[in-house]
Amino acid sequence: MRKLYTLILAAGMGKRMRSDLPKVIHKINNRELVKYVIDQAKGAGSDDIWLIVGHKKEMVIEATKNLGVNYTEQKEQLGTGHAVMQAESPLEGKTGDVLILCGDVPLLRVETLLKFREFHEKSGCSATVMTTEFDDPFGYGRIVKDPEGNIIKIVEEKDAEKDEKKIKEINSGVYIIDKNELFGSLKNISSDNAGKEYYLTDVIGIMKGRGKKVGTYKISDNTEIQGINTLEQLSIAEGIMNSRNK
Secondary structure, three states, X not given: OOOEEEEEEEOOOOHHHOOOOOHHHOEEOOEEHXXXXXXXXXXXXXXXXXXXXXXXXXXXXXXXXXXXXXXXXXXXXXXXXXXHHOOOOOOOOOOOEEEXXXXXXXXXXXXXXXXXXXXXXXHOOOEEEEEEEOOOOOOOOEEEEOOXXXXXXXXXXXXXXXXXXXXOEEEEEEEEEEHHHHHHHHOXXXXXXOOOOOOOOHHHHHHHHOOOOEEXXXXXXXXXXXXXXXXXXXXXXXXHHHHHOO
16 A cells, blocks of 8 residues: 555644643543544554644643654644645655544544445545535535536635525545655645635645546545534544444
């Protein structure tokens, strides 16, 4: 298999958590969220794992310092694309694929990631996006496809047109992308959007425009990719995790 370098997005403040703690070190069953995600990365067979840290980075580093991971800093919160840009220098000279995970998504199963990686490698895609469906997809980036079912782009909630908001297939925020294609495409994204941020999702449209093969991998259990933005969602995630372990 190709080399796999994992980036875990762990720089966010988590304002809606009503806490001074970085979001990724809130706990489920007395264990920090980001530790579950590091387990996911290891289970997927990562050759190297990088945490992209930012808000109160010292606390995140302290919580994870003995887990064999590396760190790179996002000094300003300018979006997911900007966060991933911070890994370009650490990964310079390496070839292979980059797996991108979110530090606040603790319910993703290792088995799902292994199947995702296998699908990506067999498909010959330069990038593969993990997707799922929600009856109410509000807040998620929508997967816009052509009539043949091929992905065209990902559009964020804030930027979506009326018809696009009706799409139920959503972006999980989990990707595998060829390392060189990823950083080459990131050089072409802009912050000219409703959020005034550099969206990682724009990489997909850019790669499609350059004639690269981009695929989607849809999972049936949408609880696996539910992110945690509030204390209520933290409690729900804990309930889901505990019900799995019974």
